[in-house]
Structures are given as structure tokens and as C-alpha cells.
Amino acid sequence: MTTTTTSLDTTALARDGRRPTPPPKSYWAESWDRLRHNRFGMAAGAVILSFGLVGLCAPLISTYLTHYDPNRQVLLDQFDGVSARHLLGTDELGRDTLTRLIYGARVSYLIGFLTVGLSLTIGSTVGIVAGFYGGLVDRVLGRAVDMLLAVPTFYLLVLIAATHPFGLTTNQPVPLAVVLALLGWGGTSRLVRGEVLSVKQRDFILATRSVGATGLRLMFRHILPNVAAVMIIVASLGVGGVILAEAGLDFIGLGIVPPTPTWGNMLNNAQSYFYHSTLLVLAPGLMIFVAVLGFNLFGNAIRDALDPRLR
Amino acid sequence: MDSLPVLLGVSVITFALVQATIGSYVPGLELNRDLKPEDIVRLRHAIGLDQPWWFQYLNWLGVAWIVKTAGLGGLLGGYSVNTGLLEGDLGRSIIDGTSITSNILARLGYTLELTLTAICIGVLIAIPLGVVGALRRGSVVDQAFTVASSAGIAVPAFWTGLVTILLFAVLFHEWNLPALPTGGAESPLGGGDPLDRLAHLALPATVLSFGYLAIWSRYVRSGMLEVLGQDYVRTARAKGMTDRRVVYVHALRNAIVPLVTLIGLELPGLFSGSAIIEIVFSWPGLGRYALSAVQAHDITVVLALTVFGSSLVVIGNLLADVLYAVLDPRIRYA
Numbered sequence: 001m002t003t004t005t006t007s008l009d010t011t012a013l014a015r016d017g018r019r020p021t022p023p024p025k026s027y028w029a030e031s032w033d034r035l036r037h038n039r040f041g042m043a044a045g046a047v048i049l050s051f052g053l054v055g056l057c058a059p060l061i062s063t064y065l066t067h068y069d070p071n072r073q074v075l076l077d078q079f080d081g082v083s084a085r086h087l088l089g090t091d092e093l094g095r096d097t098l099t100r101l102i103y104g105a106r107v108s109y110l111i112g113f114l115t116v117g118l119s120l121t122i123g124s125t126v127g128i129v130a131g132f133y134g135g136l137v138d139r140v141l142g143r144a145v146d147m148l149l150a151v152p153t154f155y156l157l158v159l160i161a162a163t164h165p166f167g168l169t170t171n172q173p174v175p176l177a178v179v180l181a182l183l184g185w186g187g188t189s190r191l192v193r194g195e196v197l198s199v200k201q202r203d204f205i206l207a208t209r210s211v212g213a214t215g216l217r218l219m220f221r222h223i224l225p226n227v228a229a230v231m232i233i234v235a236s237l238g239v240g241g242v243i244l245a246e247a248g249l250d251f252i253g254l255g256i257v258p259p260t261p262t263w264g265n266m267l268n269n270a271q272s273y274f275y276h277s278t279l280l281v282l283a284p285g286l287m288i289f290v291a292v293l294g295f296n297l298f299g300n301a302i303r304d305a306l307d308p309r310l311r
Numbered sequence: 312m313d314s315l316p317v318l319l320g321v322s323v324i325t326f327a328l329v330q331a332t333i334g335s336y337v338p339g340l341e342l343n344r345d346l347k348p349e350d351i352v353r354l355r356h357a358i359g360l361d362q363p364w365w366f367q368y369l370n371w372l373g374v375a376w377i378v379k380t381a382g383l384g385g386l387l388g389g390y391s392v393n394t395g396l397l398e399g400d401l402g403r404s405i406i407d408g409t410s411i412t413s414n415i416l417a418r419l420g421y422t423l424e425l426t427l428t429a430i431c432i433g434v435l436i437a438i439p440l441g442v443v444g445a446l447r448r449g450s451v452v453d454q455a456f457t458v459a460s461s462a463g464i465a466v467p468a469f470w471t472g473l474v475t476i477l478l479f480a481v482l483f484h485e486w487n488l489p490a491l492p493t494g495g496a497e498s499p500l501g502g503g504d505p506l507d508r509l510a511h512l513a514l515p516a517t518v519l520s521f522g523y524l525a526i527w528s529r530y531v532r533s534g535m536l537e538v539l540g541q542d543y544v545r546t547a548r549a550k551g552m553t554d555r556r557v558v559y560v561h562a563l564r565n566a567i568v569p570l571v572t573l574i575g576l577e578l579p580g581l582f583s584g585s586a587i588i589e590i591v592f593s594w595p596g597l598g599r600y601a602l603s604a605v606q607a608h609d610i611t612v613v614l615a616l617t618v619f620g621s622s623l624v625v626i627g628n629l630l631a632d633v634l635y636a637v638l639d640p641r642i643r644y645a
Binding site for chain 2: 143144146147149150151152153154155156158159160161162163164165240244247248251252253254267270271274275278281282284285288289292293297
């Protein structure tokens with residue numbers, strides 16, 4: 001339908017010696033184009049996607065490819081090195097390291113995505129409500145965020161691991177994700193609130209309000225889509241940090257505990273066997289490193305695509 | 312003075328968390344299941360667990376005397392009034408009864424020694440790295456620094472710790488090279504001289520500094536790039552100054568202002584940022600104290616550390632604000 005105008009524009013611009021204007025695209029399509037052309041970012045995306053797929057198919061892989069159950073102990077095969085039977089060797093109980101690493105990906109991904117999802121939900125809701133209503137509501141919620149950010153997360157996690165409030169434990173994946181989300185939404189809410197403060201000033205909000213839209217409708221039908229970009233950026237940059245923090249908790253024994261294999265608790269275990277196997281120390285850390293690096297680089301690519309100003 | 316209500320809120324919430332767990336605690340019950348009821352009453356009375364929760368809270372804060380002063384002495388019902396947080400008394404360990412304040416003071420020095428050394432290493436290396444990256448923007452060296460910095464942010468510090476132990480202690484030992492110590496702050500026997508302390512400090516402080524280095528060098532680089540494009544730098548060059556003098560005297564001074572702010576923001580992290588490294592290297596600081604407390608279910612110690620850490624964060628933020636205003640006079644706090 002825009003053929004006539006487009007061709008007109010094209011000839012006009014061609015005479016100026018500039019490139020012809022491409023047909024108009026939506027913000028999201030433009031962002032996707034930018035992301036698609038970021039080869040580095042797409043490579044990082046491919047890495048985290050393949051880690052995720054391998055983790056998702058862990059039961060299939062352990063049955064048909066590695067032929068070991070992650071917790072199957074063969075005491076005759078203690079500390080095996082790299083071999084055709086055990087591609088990455090075995091640990092002190094003769095368990096296959098590769099299979100355990102693959103199962104470890106499941107825990108890291110589950111907690112990474114669940115935590116970010118929950119903390120995004122809490123953080124954006126609080127941020128939107130605080131930014132939209134302002135005044136007393138904003139002050140009270142802001143003070144709550146101050147409190148959350150004032151307590152060093154490490155000590156708060158230790159306190160929760162010691163007290164189990166509301167039956168929340170830190171050694172099961174889902175409760176741990178809930179705990180991490182409950183402690184981690186402060187930063188998100190601040191960012192979203194700031195964005196809401198600016199969106200709220202725009203004319204279309206005034207127009208919507210003047211035709212009688214209620215507060216709830218304004219917040220979630222009109223403001224939310226306009227702060228979605230910030231939310232996606234925060235979320236995609238957050239997963240790596242959560243995976244890192246969760247691995248740290250497993251490592252010091254306050255997170256997921258054996259026999260469930262995770263990268264963090266495998267490293268904790270490896271501490272006792274420095275002299276028996278180098279691979280036990282190197283492999284799980286390398287997995288954490290590659291996964292976190294992948295999520296961080298992909299998060300950067302998403303940020304660059306959605307908000308080129310931030311570059 | 313926004314920070315006082317924040318701290319008060321933190322104290323209420325953390326105290327409530329602990330109160331929910333500690334309610335029915337009987338000291339020593341796990342050692343002797345056959346304690347007589349009157350002994351249970353006596354033991355709980357000895358550590359004040361028979362007091363109502365609000366009185367315990369006031370006592371913990373160290374303001375329980377208010378109840379007496381307010382003429383409500385009848386409410387006390389024979390409960391003892393003791394000193395608390397406001398007088399700098401963080402309470403007693405519920406496991407061994409030792410004073411938490413003196414336990415913290417005994418370990419604080421070690422934590423500060425570790426974090427301050429790491430910050431110094433971080434600054435000393437971040438500045439040259441950032442300057443070189445900015446001066447040779449886009450070169451192979453600059454790109455290598457960029458990659459190294461992304462890697463430094465993504466690598467788990469505790470794993471770097473394990474790998475350095477593996478290399479400098481285990482493998483060096485196998486290769487008959489002089490191995491570095493990997494546990495504690497000094498040798499248990501005959502240690503404690505400066506050289507011994509330094510050897511123990513080397514690995515944990517270096518590993519801890521990587522995290523700072525990865526972030527700070529980026530800030531120096533972008534600060535330097537911004538400053539190098541400004542008019543006064545061009546003026547300095549036009550006056551015929553040597554390149555070195557322009558870069559290191561005129562530009563660098565302004566380029567590291569954001570870094571000073573970042574270091575200021577790192578002040579709260581002085582006390583908790585090193586926790587996991589302390590655990591890897593058995594460093595006798597606060598982080599390791601917190602972990603051993605949670606392993607021993609020493610809940611009052613965990614509570615005290617949380618409140619202590621939060622106070623330091625709040626004080627650290629105040630200091631960072633002041634520092635920021637001093638460095639950049641355009642910033643004014645009402």
C-alpha cells in the first residue's frame with residue numbers, strides 16, 4: 001500500500017546520493033535485525049542454547065550416549081582419567097563426571113531462569129506501582145528496596161539457610177530460586193521505576209487517562225509494554241549473575257547439596273581430591289565460566305539491540 | 312539521615328527471622344535428651360529465651376532500660392536488662408556463650424587486610440591496563456584486554472582460587488618448585504613474621520583482585536578515551552608538551568575520577584565481598600566466621616553478622632556519597 005510513497009522517497013533520496021529508506025519496521029523487528037547481525041552475540045546465544053538443550057535432554061544423553069546414571073557408583077573406577085569409557089573421567093565414588101556435568105546444567109538453568117523470572121515479576125510490579133502512584137506509595141516501597149539493598153546478600157543468605165523462614169530451604173532448586181528472587185528484585189524495581197517515571201509523562205498516558213482508563217489498566221496495558229525493553233535487558237543480563245551466585249552457594253555448602261549433581265557442589269567435592277584428579281577441579285568450573293560468559297555476552301547483545309543508545 | 316529507619320527495619324526483620332526459629336530452643340538439649348523440665352526452664356532463663364519477644368528485641372538493641380524508666384518496671388518480671396547493639400554489644404553466641412563483638416573484632420583485621428590488599432592490587436594494575444587500552448584503541452592489545460575483562464567478570468572467583476591452589480601449591484609441589492601456602496593467614500608453627508604473612512596473603516589477595524581489575528580497567532579505559540578527546544588535552548599538546556606528560560599528568564588525573572567513585576562504592580564490599588575467597592583459602596576473616604556459625608547452627612552469630620554487615624553497608628554508602636561530593640563539587644546533597 002505504501003508503494004507510491006516509497007518509490008517517491010527513493011527517487012528523491014537517490015538524487016541526494018543517499019541510501020533509499022527501507023520500509024518502516026516495528027521497534028521489535030528492528031531490534032531483532034540488530035541482534036541478528038551481531039555475530040558475536042548470536043554465537044554466545046548459540047552456546048547457551050546448546051548448553052540448555054544438552055541439559056534438557058540429560059536423561060536421554062545419559063541413557064544412550066554416556067551410558068551412566070549420574071549417581072551410579074562404581075568403586076573400582078575411582079578417579080579414572082580421560083578414557084573411552086569415561087570421557088571426562090570419574091570422581092572418588094567412580095561416578096561419571098561428564099554425565100554429572102550434564103545434569104548440573106539442568107540445575108543451573110532451572111535456577112537461573114526461575115530466579116530471574118520471579119525477581120523480574122516482583123521487581124517490575126513494585127517498580128511500576130511505585131513509579132505510577134508516586135508520593136507516599138513510592139516512598140514506602142523505595143524504603144523497602146533500600147532495606148533489601150542494605151543487607152549484604154551473602155549474610156542474608158546465610159541467615160535464611162540458618163533459619164528457614166516460611167519453610168524456605170536453600171538446598172532444593174525451586175525454594176532456592178524463590179529465596180534468590182526475594183533477595184534480588186531491588187535493582188530491577190529501581191530501574192523499572194525510573195523508566196515508568198519518564199513514560200508516565202508522555203501525552204498518550206494523559207489521553208488514555210482522559211478517556212477514563214483506570215489505574216490498573218494504565219499500568220499494565222499501557223505503561224508495561226513501554227518498559228518491556230528495560231525489563232528484557234535486565235532479565236537477560238541477570239541470568240549469568242544468578243548462575244554464578246548459585247554455584248557459589250552450592251560450593252560453600254549452603255545451596256543444592258549432593259547427591260544432586262551441580263557444578264558448584266562438584267567443585268566443593270573436588271577440593272578434597274586435588275592430588276587425585278585435576279580434571280575434577282577444572283571441568284565444573286569451566287562449565288560455570290562458559291555458561292556465565294555466554295549469558296553475559298548474549299545479554300550485552302540484547303541490550304545493544306534493544307537500546308543502541310546504551311552501547 | 313535516611314539510613315536510620317533502614318537500619319531499624321533491617322534489625323526488626325532479621326530479628327523476626329531468628330525469633331521464628333529460636334522460639335523453642337533449649338541449649339544443650341541435643342547433648343542430653345533427658346533434661347528435666349526444671350532444668351530446661353533454668354537453661355532457657357539463663358540465656359534470656361524465656362522473655363517475651365518484644366523484650367528480647369529491646370534487650371538485643373540495648374534499650375530495655377526504657378521499660379524501667381517509663382515506670383513499667385512491673386512488666387520486667389525479673390528479666391535481666393543487658394547492653395545491646397546501640398552500645399556496641401552484638402550479643403553472645405548461643406552455642407559457646409562467647410562475646411560476638413570480640414569474636415568479630417578478632418577477625419575484622421584479617422578481612423580488611425585481605426580486601427584492602429586486593430583493592431590496591433586492583434587499582435595498581437587497572438590504571439595502566441586501562442590507559443594502554445585507551446591509547447591503542449582497537450589494536451590487538453586492546454581487544455585482548457576487552458576479552459580478558461569479559462572473562463574476568465564471568466569466571467567464578469572460588470574456582471579461580473581452586474585453580475591457583477592446584478597450580479601454585481599442588482603442581483608446583485609435584486614439580487619440586489617452591490609452593491605457596493594456601494590456607495590460613497600465617498603458618499601455624501613459627502609463622503607470623505612479615506614474609507610468612509605476605510606469602511599467605513599472595514594467592515587470596517591476587518584472586519580477589521581479579522574481579523575488581525576486570526571492571527575497573529574498563530572504567531579507566533572509557534574515562535581516558537573521553538578525556539583524551541577534550542579541548543584542554545588538545546591545548547596541552549598544542550603547547551608542545553610531550554605525549555607522555557599530556558597523557559600521564561593532564562589526562563589521567565581526570566580519567567580516574569570515576570574510578571575513585573567506584574572504589575568508594577566498593578567500601579561496603581570490604582566486609583562481605585571476600586567471603587567466598589576466605590572460605591576457599593581458609594582465611595580467618597568474617598566470611599569464614601559466618602559459614603562456620605551457620606554450620607554450627609549458631610544463629611545469634613549469624614544474626615549479629617547480618618546486622619553488623621548492614622550497618623557497614625549503610626555507613627559505606629554515606630562515605631561514598633561524601634567522597635563523591637568532595638571529588639565533584641557539582642554534586643550537592645540537600
